[in-house]
Amino acid sequence: MKLKSIFGHLAMGAALALTGASAASAETIAVTNFTLIDGRGGAAVPNSSMIITDGRIIWVGPASQARTPPDAVVVDLTGKFVTPGFIDTHIHLGNTHDLVQKEEFFTRENVEKDLSTYAAYGFTSVAIMGTDKDLIFSVRKQQRASRPTMARLYTSGQGIVFHGGYGGVPGINTPVATPREAAAVVDAQAAKGADYIKFWLDDELHSMPKMPPQISQAVIDAAHRNGLKAFAHIFYLEDARRLTDQGIDGFVHSVRDADIDPALLRDMKAKGTVQVAATLSREAAMFAYGRHAPQLDDPFFRQSTSPETLRQLDSPERQKQVSSAPVFPELPKFFERAKANFKKLADAGLPFGAGTDSGPPGRVAGYSGHWEMELMVAAGVTPAQALHAATGGAAKILGAQDIGTLERAKWADFVVLDADPLQNILNTRKISAVYIAGRRVPSVAP
Template sequence: MRNLKFGAAAAALFAAAMAAPASAETTILSNVTVIDGTGKPAAPNSGIVMTDGKIAWVGPMSQLKAPKGATTRDLSGKYVMPGIIDSHVHVGMMKDVTQDVKFYDRANVETDLKIYAAYGVTAVAVAGTDKDVIFDIRNDLRKTRPTMARVFTSGQGLVFKGGYGGLFGLNVPVSTPEEARKAVAAEAAKGVDFIKMWVDDEREMIPNKMPYEITKAAIDEAKKRKIKVWAHVYYLEDAKELARQGIDGFAHIVRDKDVDQELIDLMKSKGTWQAASTLSREIVYSMAVMPWINDPFFTRGVTPGTLTALRSPEREKAVMLGAIRVPGLPYEKRLFADMGRTVVQAMDNYTALVKAGVKSGMGTDSGPNGRFPGFNAHEELSMEVMAGRTPLEAIKSATSENAAWLGDKTIGSIEAGKWADLLVLDADPLADIRNTKAIAAVYVAGNAVPTIWETCRDRPSTACTGGWKDRSPTPY
């Protein structure tokens, strides 16, 4: 017995020694204003101690006890918030302005995840258009201290046969409740974080919309496995029925008409999330000319080929046809007008939902053609504020609220014990939400990664100069 006891104690000591290596890497961010992501007011004169990629301590500078051997970075005059989490993206599917499943591979996905991180987006959730290599990428990122955005996956989302959604050539359509159950089981077996499905007919342009008996089967099957389900929706009536069926979240705002009290009551009583706001998704389509086309904050994040295409007179064709993927679709004035109306409808409904206290996260639907990784997250925050949220609320929606939707307690706020996924800013985002673009540094798990002001994807062969003060003083 004695020997056994001694053995256990020795093992415990050994485990403790392994958990706290003598050479812990500690960095102190000092004299900074902390916006912690929980909705608490900003805390000036604060310090953050990062040890081995995690936040070991955060508090007033007057109480900071600097660990021995720590490196200190003086961030006087700067602001730090949690890294942005984008709850709705797609990755790996683009080469310049061409969208195709054949481009999806590990290298292209990782390029996107690095661009997200450069823009201060330190975690993304992909909405149902991933190849299976995503599980290797995600699991590797979870094993290490990443130098790119973390990733959550819905695997291959459920598309109804002949209906809208998915990535052409990837998602295998379902046509019966039984097939939906099998598809959910297959995705669950791979280890998806969510089950995604598309319930839409693209403004009645596609004849087949997923029937409710199939959505019900998918939701029931996912619930058995304790996996959250979210759906692309457009119509108010679909949102209501899905909420009744117990769906966990919506990937878009209702956009056909005003949300009503019945939907709000359903979402609140069932705990349904407006999981992604996707306001910036709509605005791209309503613009004949992108007002940010020459803004270095935008151009630095895209390829020369993308810029050439977007600046060409054929831009509308390139963007609209690529994004909507309907052969022969008339993309002229009627559609632009329709999309313009959709922006207003989405913003009105967003305002109504958040004012009513529906749980809501920031998501962009960036990644497909015309919606830009990282860049759109900053547009989305601005649009949330235009729709009536305070900058503090918008930041909360993109950080701690999104972490809650993702069910990840290790990210989303600046609190001891969480990963040091941080966005350091040269200007106050609470004074003006557009100051989230004044990126001074980005940390993922305590690793400083190249920011968009240190990256020039648009001119790979010339020196990358300039900084955040070069950004266009745009009204958006």
């Protein structure tokens, strides 16, 4: 069978898979002779093979032991490295056009454009943190009933914002003023099928009211009552401490006002609280464009960035505007503290994902995830730890059963790289091909 004819009959393949297709009518691909990094955190395994039927891995192991079905399409990847598709554990989708964020931009077209960009950069799954319109659930339903051609999405629907406080997108998130209202918003997201619950607890450097403890407790309790995890946007150490006491499941940013201490690390560990995302690339992006950022000359960055965005980021007037903001001198300190706190968490053995908070203006889809892994390594973890955070570790945090590792029965979502990312984390950018559910999707040039 020719590759092209197989890919032309995907819908039929998916339907057959659901009704229990015979081996003869199944679509089988054998990917072979690559070095495997399976996403579980172990060493790379040279001379590996993987057999994929109807988008799922049915066998993975040494190439010498592969029993390739005669009708399989063979893809020889000699000299290449294969990792699970990357997972970005903190993004926003569909709301931004160039450097403007507005609820009216949230259309199926924009959502799919962003999901395609993530996929092109090897991010085959993304976790959206609280800024989705209900349309997202129909996009997700369609994805989960088929073999998607763009990044798989996980969503919290509309995250919970305190009345007059920080967070959300106007027109999408409905702020709450009481614990009762907060619990009702959580129940509504759960009823729609949210994968987890997200809320914002921040006062934007003392410029806005902060969500009171009774409301955060109501959100966490309502999430748990619905069988969902609760993840919080935080900034301050004291809030991380209180939320840990209240039973929060994870934080989607680093603590940025103070150094985290052994007591908090101990409590987080005891309660199973995880660092869903450290968002180091977000902190870096907050001040990077106060001058001519090196990324602006990087083709890998430019491919994910609109011409108008590039023009504005490169404009000396805008750079001056960014760098003259009163908060500007503080921003590098927040970044350094986020890095230091991330390293402490990692050293304490707490689970962490790789999340970027990309999507809003100036934090571009796709590229940001590679920058995040680079910054995680700069913060002091190994490339293997950073890669695990973006694959198997992330899947575990999201409770996503069939992605994140390349093992039998999982979706065949994977990235083919020209060089070893365990040797140099920048090699995650040397993308040769991206596959979702065993099917190659368009990808960026390295």
